[in-house]
Amino acid sequence: MKIRELISQHCNNTEKKGNGITIHTGNVSEPIETPELFSYVDFLSEEPSRKVWISDQYRMILTEINGELTVYEHVRLANYRIQFHDLEEKYGEEKEDDLLQFADVFAFAIHEHKNGVRKSGTPYISHLMDVASILLKENASDELVLAGLLHDIVEDTDVDIATILRKYGQQIADYVDAVTEPEELRQPATGNKAQNWKERKEYTVKYMGRANREIKLLSCADKLANIRDLISDIRMEGEGFWDKFNAPKEEQEWYYRSMLETFATGPQNIAETRTYCDFKECVEKLF
Known part of the structure; x- marks a missing residue:
């Protein structure tokens, strides 16, 4: 599916920000497939509750979090990179912390x-x-x-x-x-x-x-x-x-x-x- 078709079918709200970003939001009842010209970002995703895709061609970021769909449409390349960096800070470190806790519990269980x-x-x-x-x-x-x-x-x-x-x-x-x-x-x-x-x-x-x-x-x-x-x-x-x-x-x-x-x-x-x-x-x- 093309990104414009996805926005048209599932997003019922559009908000334009002063920093050059347009945000489309909506809800989906079924998991979506990767849109054309988008790449799935597995290290920021957490199946099945959170999925993240990016498109350098469109300068867009797409997230599906617990059925809530958000499309970040960027007019300027700088804002696209800033938004992606924000996602890395929000979800990347959380994933690392989860792995560290899992490793700690596993080591504790092995020892005991x-x-x-x-x-x-x-x-x-x-x-x-x-x-x-x-x-x-x-x-x-x-x-x-x-x-x-x-x-x-x-x-x-x-x-x-x-x-x-x-x-x-x-x-x-x-x-x-x-x-x-x-x-x-x-x-x-x-x-x-x-x-x-x-x-x-x-x-x-x-x-x-x-x-x-x-x-x-x-x-x-x-x-x-x-x-x-x-x-x-x-x-x-x-x-x-x-x-x-x-x-x-x-x-x-x-x-x-x-x-x-x-x-x-x-x-x-x-x-x-x-x-x-x-x-x-x-x-x-x-x-």
Whole structure:
């Protein structure tokens, strides 16, 4: 599509500035394609919420941010460069800060889980990376993705929620806390987690029934990563792999199907998400 056609179809407001810039604004219901003679600026874009294009030929900048379309039309080349520099300052540094925080959380998770292994013998960090990857593909918020890297840290290490709050803020701490089993269930009087497995899982099923979409998505990403590994491990090692768990196959099926139902019910359900659909497919494949 040519830029003039795009402006005509989607922009219903035009404002001329005294500095030689004309700004066209409007809204789009569907993502737009790159217009003719424009280049996509990936380092200033953040899929799917923000996209930035530029055109040296037209001396224009085009942005689509959460469905809001803005076209900066520049009469003078100097103003075009100034406007692009403003976008670099606004979004470029923010992207770098996000990457730095992600690297810090990842390094922290690796350090705290350094001695942890999965039932298959693989390093535990692989599971946390899987959960974060699932959330990234779901276009989840940065906070939820980072919580994916930290979701088991309170249950499996000496790190507490207060530490997460101090290091990474209230939102990430709240997410991690929401998918962490209560301390009294994690540390039964008998010292044997297998003996209260059903009680812990019943708590999780009930809690997730009233959780919001973000918490359900985080929990579902965790369950999806687990069941994918389980399918792979059973394929490699056979049905005897079930003996490594705290509950037999029949109880595991009850739990996974209960979570499947919980994620898909209520006004905060996630039944339309990629994560849920993949999880449902895996449950049917395994059981």
